[in-house]
Every structure is written in structure tokens, then in C-alpha cells.
Amino acid sequence: MTLIHGEVAAGFEGVREAFAANFERRGDVGAAVCVYRDGRPVVDLWGGVADPDTGREWERDTLQLVYSATKGATATVAHLLAQRGELDLDAPVADYWPEFGANGKAGIPVRWLLSHRAGLVTLDRPVPLGDALGWDAMVAALAAQRPQWEPGTGHGYHGRTYGCLVGEVIRRVSGRTPGRFFAEEIAGPLGLDFFIGLPAAERERVSRMVYPKPEFDLSTVPLDAVPPEAREYVAALQDPESLSNRAFTLTDPAEIDFNSAEVQAAELPASNGIGTARGLARMYAALIGDVDGVRLFSPETLASATAEQAAGPDKVIMFPVRFASGYMLPVETNPLTGPRAFGHPGRGGSLGFADPEHGIAFGYVMNSIVEGAEDPRASTLVDAVREATA
DSSP states (O other): OOOEEEEEOTTOHHHHHHHHHHHHHSOOSEEEEEEEETTEEEEEEEEEEEETTTTEEOOTTOBEEOGGGHHHHHHHHHHHHHHTTSOOTTSBGGGTOGGGGTTTTTTOBHHHHHTTOSSOSOOSSOEEHHHHHTSHHHHHHHHHOOOSSOTTSOOOOOTTTHHHHHHHHHHHHHSSOHHHHHIIIIIHHHTOOEEESOOGGGGGGBOOOBOOOOSSOGGGSOGGGSOHHHHHHHHHHHOTTSHHHHTTOOEESSOOOTTSHHHHHSOOTTTOEEEOHHHHHHHHHHHHSOBTTBOOOOHHHHHHHHSOOEEEEOTTTOSEEEEOSSSBOOBTTBOTTSTTOEEEEOGGGOEEEEETTTTEEEEEEESBOOOSSOOOHHHHHHHHHHHHHO
């Protein structure tokens, strides 16, 4: 039995039970969950093993890479700049980044980058991985790239391009990289353990990700054996030229070792944020209210940031999603804690979100990566939070 560390406030004991069950029945190896309510922590739990190869235990300050949950942090930077009057989200990107206007992109507003409506999900020519980690090559390639569909006419998940697209606008407006801005203007004032671009001194605190061995190869599954609702997506995965595949093959080589020191030190504002569950929850808590004297968003900014911008079947991931400006919104299959909730999941299971209606902010991080839709770990924790606040 995995020993669970930390504390829960009265009424939130069900979250501890669900967290323990994730280790016993749902495959967690090392993980942490944190919940804030009305600006104060009511759940702060951790347990398991940070590195199965060495047996290093998960500690209170263990850091974890959270993949696309990083996108919520990057969106927060953009909205802070808008709140300060330095960035107009409805102005053309080319107003801030002139090179971006090439190849029919002159009219794309910043908000379409945030809401995955720009059509820039892939590159015609992959960028060498080493160059992509250095920023400038990927930014130049995206500036020259033609959209994959008429911008604004549909949405498709910009899984790997989002960070450089939004991040370059941040850099042009503020004079700072997104990771540096986040560190100075968000993590610093709030005391967050969360980084976009990991300092070398923090490397020893990072948990090692554990990837499962595939039970079967989707590329060889006969389509008539696939449930009808998933058949179109599996067909796309089996086609190397499909948008679903090309959206995640932007670099050469396409595979990225997110356990490596080089990748963790780079700034990849779509995918390599590294932090604690506490850091994620505390950031989201400060978007919806006061946290120890710090509030990040005004009510007006919060309303603008969380208003729905796109909904329906996604051109890349091919199932229905809802996007605000940089945050994902609840859908029927993932209701979070209420209809006003907003946030972002990450590959393999991580999740950060806030719910202004219930005063809830939530962070869950883990090192056991579960691929595909059948991962109940975060959802069972969210269900327990919902029951505690009903």
C-alpha cells in the first residue's frame, strides 16, 4: 500500500480516498494533488515513487513535467499583458510580429492563436530538434508557414505549435521570453514552484516519467474492429499524411525525450512546464480570486479569457472540444466541477483548472503516463472535489 502524505481539510476526505485508490487500482506510480478553495489550500497530498529506477520517493517539493497543462500558464501570461493594455488580443498578430503576416496570415488576430483557430498546426518542413529547442528556428518556420485551413473557419489543436506562436507574441510585446515573464511576474509574486525552462539547480527535484508499453499497435488494427465513434480518428492515425499525425511531427527527429536535461531546460511553452500540483492549483486560484494578497486577473480579464471561442469536432484530435482563449472548457465527457470551469490537461493525465462559481482551483501531476482516453485518475479526483463542494 502506498503511503499518502499531506493534509486535507474537513469535508475533503473523499479526495484523499480517491488519490489513494489511484495508486492501488489505477496505476499511479508517483503523484500529487492540490485543491484551493476561496484562495486557501484544502487538499495538499503526495505519494509514491519519483524515480522507479532508483527508488527515490516523491517528496513534498518533487517537480513534474506536465506536458500541455503548460498551455494554461502560457495563456495566463498573454492575458496579463492584455490586462495591462500592452497586448490587444483582437489585433492582428502581424502588428506585433511583422514576419508572421507572410503566406496569407496578415489578418489572423492574436486570439485565434490562443483558441486554436489559426490553422498553423504543423510545418511543411520539420525543424531539426536541436534548432527547435533554441526557439528562433521554430519561430521563423511558423512565420513563413501557410495555414492548413482558412483561419477562423474551424479549430484544430495546435499541440506543438501553440507555445511558439503565443510565446513569440509575448516576447515581441514584453521583450521577455514567456518563461522569463512567467517567472518574474507570476511565479515570483505567488511563490510558485513552476517553471517554463527549468533552471539547472532544480533538476534534481524532477520526477522521472514512466511510459507504458503499448498493449497493441493502432496502426495495424482493422478499421472494422474499431467502434464506429472512434473509426475516423483511428483511420487518421494510420495515415502518416493525416493532419492528426502531421500536427505532432514538427521536428526531426519527431520524438522528444522529455526526461532529458536539454529538453527540460529549453522553453517550450506548449509542453514542458515543470512544477508541483501545488504550483498549478495556486496559479489557477489567483486567476479567480485573492491568494495571500495576490490576484492575477481582474473580473473583466477573467470574463474575456474564459469566454468560449470555438466548439465542436476538432480538426486534429477529431472529437468535440471547447476552447476559450488559451484554456479548455468543460464538455459532456469531462464536466470538471461546473460549467464555468476552465483550465488545461496535459498528455498522460496531468490537469490544472479553476472554477470561479465554486471558488475551486485544482492541480494534479503524476509521472505514470497513460495514453488514450481511458484514464480515470484525474476525473475521479475531480469527482471527489465536486462531491465535497456540492
